[in-house]
Amino acid sequence: MKSYFRFLERNKAYTAVQFIGLAVSLGFVIIVFAYLVQELGKKYEFPYEDTYAVGCDGGTGLGMSYGTKDALDAAMPEIALSSKFSLWNESVAEVGGKELKIERHSADKEFFGIFPLKFLSGSPDVLDDYSNVLLSSRFAAETFPEGDAEGRTLLIDGQAFTVAGVFEMDGDRGVLPYADVIVSIDHPVMYADYIKNPNNNFGPFSVAVRLAPGTDPEDFTAKATKVYEKTFDLAFGLFFNSARVIRLDKLYFSDSGGNYVSGNRNMLLLLSLAGAALLISAVFNYVNLNTALSGKRAKEMAVREIYGMGGNGLYRTWIKESFLFTSICFAAGIIIAVACAPYMEQLSGIHIDLSRSLVPAGILGYLAIIAIVSCISGLIPAFSLSRISAVAITKGEFRFRNKMVFSRLLIVIQNIISIVLICLAITMSRQMRHLMDMPVGADTEDLYFFTDFGENNLSQVLYDGFRALPCVEEVGLASGFPGFVRGGQYGTTADRKDLLYMNLNLDTVAFRMFGFDVLQEYSAVSDRSVWFSEAAMRMAGLDNETHDISLTSLDSRGGYADICGVVSDFAVADAQRRSAADFCILVIRKTEDMLRWGGFVLKTVPDHENAGKMIEDFWRKTLSDAGLPDFTEAFNHYIDDYLSDCMDTARDNGRLVTMFMVLAVMISMLGMVSMSAFYISERAKDIALRRIYGSTVGEEMWHDMRGFMAVVLVADAVAVPLAWWLCGRYLEQFYYRVDVGAWVLAAVVLISLALTAVSVVLQTYRAVTANPVDALRKE
Incomplete structure (x- = not known):
């Protein structure tokens, strides 16, 4: 090794190029590999053998009705274990007179058979009593720092609960989002409407099953589809056409419809490819220079061969030296990774935990990277030298045979x-x-949108207050805005085929504020009259001569009055999610009707910073004065800012x-x-x-x-x-x-x-x- 270090010292510039390139690339490869291990590990957070999330192929994805689990259990004996639960629920807890915003799951006790969280106290059986609540270890430590959580009473959304256990959780676990508390999904007050009408509402509830060993998931899907057809006769064929099952280890990178935590497959692929490209480029540099500089060590190796080192010894020497150099670069790469990981997080918007890769599989992966780089970097120059006899090298013939062919290929x-x-x-x-x-297809300049998604009864107070703010010039009401259309109404086309019409409900003030381009006007605007976009007219099979709303069944199914005209196409979703198939209708409603469930469209002065602060201060104070927490800030943006953030x-x-x-x-x-x-x-x-x-x-x-x-x-x-x-x-x-x-x-x-x-x-x-x-x- 002494001769190798002397060689590196004599060729400092080349050594520096090799070291910088390889260390930097390995640093970023470490970051990418840690993220890869972290994300792939989430797939296997929970036992997945024979365990499936059950949903449908419609717009609700894996979100089903309250009664789906019971319907499947009654008809399918191959289900060994099943659970229904509801995730991502924002709630308000009151502890000792203090209100807290919390994340709540609702579940049955079988939930813990599907997702076996560790219990620090209590057990899943406590959920048999709907007045009990389970706390996460993080929430228990933050709320009851003395460790006396069990037996304490707290209010959740106005309902009294007794703490009956603590489960270990301090963040998202695989596909399972973090929860501060878990309550019974059979609570007779919280879920009264769902218990009374278990199959009227789709989306809020998730179902997971563990199948009996040997059950074919395709057969199960076919049988579940038949259960759906029988149970959901009105929705089946209209909202969805078949059941959908995803095994638990496939769930993280699937389109779960927002019911579970999901990973960014595209980001993972992009980082992996970019990291691999960077490493390949650096390794080529290393190999190229190693091969080129082998001529400077040719006589040394020839002398070693003459003294009995042999061909295998030549390969071993180069690989050992490459392994040492790569290991030093890897150590420097660790320092670079630790320093650059926060910047990568900020740049990519993802969380990267380098420590997650320090598991046996991750460590073996790092060793494999070092070994592969070392072997490639050592074998190629050794092979280059081994083709020439020691005598030819000592005569100086090696230099003349080196024609840069291999180096050119690497370059x-x-x-x-x-x-x-x-x-x-x-x-x-x-x-x-x-x-x-x-183009959005509408005027969004200086328009601010606020909605609490119907979470309180302060709409009139907020409406009057917004109109009184000096920064607000005009207030309209709408269920969304161009680029953020959430609702839909099933109707038909002119030839009686079912069609889902995306709809934007709004009052006449909001319609005017958005400045839609009116192309045709058939009748006067009235309550529940409808404006069709150009694309909606085409999809419905209507035209300027044939535009009776009864042809679409929207009058009977949605209670809409008449088609009052046609507007130019406008954005239904943000630019990332928009497609050529998007179309929408505008439903005009009375202001008093929109106040019950609409959002507020505010035309403000151009000073967005001060106007936005004034608006936010107002609604926060309004909620506070009403004794409500500000968790209802479901949407609170300038429209242009939201579309940009998307x-x-x-x-x-x-x-x-x-x-x-x-x-x-x-x-x-x-x-x-x-x-x-x-x-x-x-x-x-x-x-x-x-x-x-x-x-x-x-x-x-x-x-x-x-x-x-x-x-x-x-x-x-x-x-x-x-x-x-x-x-x-x-x-x-x-x-x-x-x-x-x-x-x-x-x-x-x-x-x-x-x-x-x-x-x-x-x-x-x-x-x-x-x-x-x-x-x-x-x-």
């Missing part, structure tokens, strides 16, 4: 990675700007790709600089001789740079179609999208050539302007 692959990442980063940036400029995930992805692109380009340029320096130094005597025989500086510059330029052009030829395809795949997910653009690819080719020129030109210029005599004197 090509490295540049392909960089070029593709540059294309993706530019395309993502263009697409984000394009989406930000996407782009955060896409922006995060773009920033991540840009960051990895910058790192990959930096590593690629470092490699290009070091490789150009090495090969130009190897040809220093050739350059000196040509200069003596009359070659100009310009001729020599071009002579030495054209080889690197040719390599990059080959990389461009491969990378451009690959980048075109990848960018096209990325853009497919957007309804409103840019074209890949030939100019982008042309610009990237020019950028790659410019980066190569910058990387190589300084080394080349130094070599061709040096004194030829000095170069010829060197051994």
